[in-house]
Amino acid sequence: MLYRVRIHDRRTGQDYETQVPGDHYVLESLEGLGLNLPAACRNGCCTTCAMRVRSGTLDQREVMGLSPALQAEGYALICSSYARSDLELETQDEDEVYHLQFGRYFAQARRRWWQWRLPLDHD
């Protein structure tokens, strides 16, 4: 089954509209049509391909790097997701989803590390 996909690329201001099949990863299908979208690991881990889902439904069962809570807030990692309806997507701001998913926890861990006053090799 084919689904209509509209994408607003916030980096370039461009809008795209195309169709993707429901049995291929969304990113793979869009790249096959010549769209140049952000991606890195292509394995649902790094959040580089994250999109804001303005409308529609994706199957994100294979995604590892995005919590169910962030998925429910309207984010998707399209390298590891399948369209399950027509979609309206928007690229994220740089590192927006990475910070939400990982960065804030790394920052907390660093603070705790300083609080513990663990010795460093160079201390």
Ligand code: FES
């Ligand atoms: S490219 Fe890394 S999560 Fe999609």
